[in-house]
Amino acid sequence: MAERIEPRVLKGFRDYLPEAEIERSALMRSLEATFRSFGFVPIDTPVLEYAEILLGKGGGETDKQVYRFSDHGGREVAMRFDLTIPFARFMAEHVDALYLPFRRYHMAKVWRGENTQRGRYREFMQCDFDIVGADSASADTDIVLCIASAMEALGTGPFTIRVSHRGIFNRFLERLGGEVKTGAILRIVDKLEKIGAEEVRALLAAEAGAEAAHGILDFIRREADFESTLAKLESLSGGPSPGSERLRAVWAKASAAGSAERLVLDPSITRGLDYYTGIVFETSLDALPQIGSVCSGGRYDELASLYTDRKLPGVGASVGLDRLLAALDSLGISRKVGGYTEILILDVDESAEDRYQAIARDLRKSGLACEIYPEKRKLAMQFSYAERKSIPLAIIAGGDELNRGVVQLRDLRSRESAELPYVPGPEGSSGLAAAARGALRGTGNR
Amino acid sequence: MAERIEPRVLKGFRDYLPEAEIERSALMRSLEATFRSFGFVPIDTPVLEYAEILLGKGGGETDKQVYRFSDHGGREVAMRFDLTIPFARFMAEHVDALYLPFRRYHMAKVWRGENTQRGRYREFMQCDFDIVGADSASADTDIVLCIASAMEALGTGPFTIRVSHRGIFNRFLERLGGEVKTGAILRIVDKLEKIGAEEVRALLAAEAGAEAAHGILDFIRREADFESTLAKLESLSGGPSPGSERLRAVWAKASAAGSAERLVLDPSITRGLDYYTGIVFETSLDALPQIGSVCSGGRYDELASLYTDRKLPGVGASVGLDRLLAALDSLGISRKVGGYTEILILDVDESAEDRYQAIARDLRKSGLACEIYPEKRKLAMQFSYAERKSIPLAIIAGGDELNRGVVQLRDLRSRESAELPYVPGPEGSSGLAAAARGALRGTGNR
Numbered sequence A, B: 001m002a003e004r005i006e007p008r009v010l011k012g013f014r015d016y017l018p019e020a021e022i023e024r025s026a027l028m029r030s031l032e033a034t035f036r037s038f039g040f041v042p043i044d045t046p047v048l049e050y051a052e053i054l055l056g057k058g059g060g061e062t063d064k065q066v067y068r069f070s071d072h073g074g075r076e077v078a079m080r081f082d083l084t085i086p087f088a089r090f091m092a093e094h095v096d097a098l099y100l101p102f103r104r105y106h107m108a109k110v111w112r113g114e115n116t117q118r119g120r121y122r123e124f125m126q127c128d129f130d131i132v133g134a135d136s137a138s139a140d141t142d143i144v145l146c147i148a149s150a151m152e153a154l155g156t157g158p159f160t161i162r163v164s165h166r167g168i169f170n171r172f173l174e175r176l177g178g179e180v181k182t183g184a185i186l187r188i189v190d191k192l193e194k195i196g197a198e199e200v201r202a203l204l205a206a207e208a209g210a211e212a213a214h215g216i217l218d219f220i221r222r223e224a225d226f227e228s229t230l231a232k233l234e235s236l237s238g239g240p241s242p243g244s245e246r247l248r249a250v251w252a253k254a255s256a257a258g259s260a261e262r263l264v265l266d267p268s269i270t271r272g273l274d275y276y277t278g279i280v281f282e283t284s285l286d287a288l289p290q291i292g293s294v295c296s297g298g299r300y301d302e303l304a305s306l307y308t309d310r311k312l313p314g315v316g317a318s319v320g321l322d323r324l325l326a327a328l329d330s331l332g333i334s335r336k337v338g339g340y341t342e343i344l345i346l347d348v349d350e351s352a353e354d355r356y357q358a359i360a361r362d363l364r365k366s367g368l369a370c371e372i373y374p375e376k377r378k379l380a381m382q383f384s385y386a387e388r389k390s391i392p393l394a395i396i397a398g399g400d401e402l403n404r405g406v407v408q409l410r411d412l413r414s415r416e417s418a419e420l421p422y423v424p425g426p427e428g429s430s431g432l433a434a435a436a437r438g439a440l441r442g443t444g445n446r
Helices: A018-037 A051-055 A084-094 A137-154 A166-176 A182-189 A197-208 A210-219 A226-236 A242-256 A321-330 A350-365 A379-388 A399-403 A426-442 B018-037 B051-055 B084-094 B137-154 B166-176 B182-189 B197-208 B210-220 B226-236 B242-256 B321-330 B350-365 B379-388 B399-404 B426-442
Strands: A048-050 A068-070 A076-079 A102-111 A123-132 A159-165 A263-265 A276-285 A295-300 A314-319 A343-345 A370-372 A393-396 A406-411 A416-421 B048-050 B068-070 B076-079 B102-111 B123-132 B159-165 B263-265 B276-285 B295-300 B314-319 B343-345 B370-372 B393-396 B406-411 B416-421
Touching (some): A018 A102, A018 A123, A018 A137, A048 A051, A051 A084, A084 A102, A123 A137, A137 A159, A137 A242, A137 B370, A159 A166, A159 A242, A166 A182, A166 A210, A166 A242, A166 A276, A182 A197, A210 A226, A226 A242, A226 A263, A242 A263, A242 B350, A343 A350, A350 A370, A350 A399, A350 A426, A350 B137, A370 B137, A379 A393, A393 A426, A406 A426, A416 A426, B018 B137, B084 B102, B084 B123, B123 B137, B123 B321, B137 B159, B137 B242, B137 B276, B137 B295, B159 B242, B166 B182, B166 B210, B166 B226, B166 B276, B182 B197, B182 B210, B197 B210, B210 B226, B242 B263, B242 B276, B343 B350, B343 B379, B350 B370, B350 B399, B350 B426, B379 B393, B393 B426, B406 B426
Parallel strands (some): A159 A263, A343 A370, B159 B263, B343 B393
Antiparallel strands (some): A068 A076, A102 A123, A123 A314, A276 A295, A406 A416, B102 B123, B123 B314, B159 B276, B276 B295, B295 B314, B406 B416
16 A cells, blocks of 8 residues: 555635535526526636737736646646636637627636735636627616626625726826826725725825825715716716716616616726726625625726737626625525435335335435435434435335335424325325425425 | 737637537536435535645656646646546545535546547546445445436436446456456456457457456356346356345346336446446447447445545446537437527617616516617617527517507517517516417427
């Protein structure tokens, strides 16, 4: 026997044990159901791509976080670190085989060799959805309403989608004139929530002068409601513009869909990245503002200009799955279960084991998730197994009982038992299946 | 503008466009539903692991197919090339935090730098399910019956699960005596399907002599039925043994569950790998024997002996997802659809766009997947979009119609239209939703 190897995972990487994986999978399925109800379709792309594709020509100097290496054929390859760049490459490559407007979602892992001391993981799941090939208020609204529907489906309680528009901000900054560096200012404003207004004022003053700082703080302050904030933005940015008209149209559409109360026009939202050109948004849970945005995004002019001449404007958002999982946990609404099994058939009699398979088959055929404890063991051990897997019901049946045509159905939560008739086959098992379904429904466990 | 980068994926890697991804996702969901109905729970493990964990100490010389490299911290890491080794490491690491018997499934990508000229992919999905911590006929049977249920749920038509037992074969080979090398013989027998009996006889004769070759060919021949084949195996291997009793017990259990007709005792099944110690099985589709096994596996004594002293016997199987997808395709039973959308609201009137959002909200609330074409374009363009996404129904409504409280519901397959009342809200939309559901049901499209 060779020396044993210590079983461990790399720092920043995680195993998902069943309870955690079931929770994550339930979250992803809920999101998927919402995406599908809005017409989004799934795609997938490779985990490994040419490093040049992911990092750009000459990229790499600044990308120490990216896992890159030479493959067996000497190609420089890298593991994807987001889903945006692969999507850009995907659209550039396949746009002729696809159609526009293209609504896609993509949930998949990405990798970044980040410093794990800040609680960051090096492997994590991302979840993006976008509408590419349409520059319209309708597309912008769809993304916002899809976020709202997704949150409602998850039952996170009240939430707020704060929206703004980069075009209006840019117009305003242009009017400030002088040496104003848009990017630097956007990055400072983006810190408002974290560092507070006075700190931001000081940074802005250092960057653009005290007067400009004053003007910018005035600009990014929310007024009483959407319309009055928008009126202020228009006035400070030189009057109505395509950007302000777009925001007004999105507001009207969201209102028509009954979701206006979820939207807040907050001009301090900038989403730092240069990438965005139109509407931008962030989503926070009213009960947990401190966890930050659980879904953010915005409109961009050119998705794939690195790879194609085709102009591909789009709008999209990214869900923070880890944050959402943490939020569901904090809110006490995550369903922590150890498994999907509804009924455990206990092994209490080896001579009856063959017939357990018939019971399991019958229950599964009537739609119940059912498993057989696979060997005769002490009852306490089998009950403890059921508890670990959150199994609500058990069937206990020895050969004698089966010969009499009965089994015992036990509710493991209430510890109540009932003797029920059972004979193999759809008819002989229908009473047992109905009783089991009744017990599951009765307590709302499933 | 920088020079453009050619958008392309690495050789052996694939993008999944929506139609393919929807198909793959439907297959995986169907398999998952079966696994869950048998009590299996999902887990996940990292894509990157210590190379030592995946390859063993000093491994690597023979593992040129593995993607391995040094990470930012100088650790030797590798991308997983199967799901078995990570599962072994997982069980060794977490067995105390888990429970036994442990039934898990895992569907995830793996990577191998294989020669792509043989049509192999370097990135592909694996799907494994195992029961660890129970060495019983019940556990063996569960895996076999789970395969059968999975195939039935997929609707692949008749299939055959060929089973055998490595322990009986080993007993038989021991009795042959002499210089017989079990491993070499198993590998030759494993080729029977591919190269035929005469070729196998020649190879066996070269390996073990003509007489032994004759004996082995006699041993691996199927007899008329399960019981007579088993009786022959017992007689040629020196009488009943734990292995033959186990096969008989599995047969009895599968019979009790009504699935015996799916099982064939075929002693030529060996599954080459040294890993297996008990029952082994392969699954073929009767209509497509040439594609080979779509689900194979067996029982092993020690899952994780590289990493732990704990004895972890188990039984499991691996589904060949790519083969199954190809099979469903050949059989014409894969559902090729471009999307999930059931109703497209055409944009025929910009003044009505806000109200389209209300219609979409109402239809989604009644459970229908609905999207709005996001800008006013030629009708032909919008219809062609619907076709690309396999959208069966459309709603056509201008402002005038909406003012009159009606919309047109068009079945895009039959090209029939009907004017239906619609007023925003649950009540005013219920007739429209019911008509849409009726149209979808009527043609069995969804």
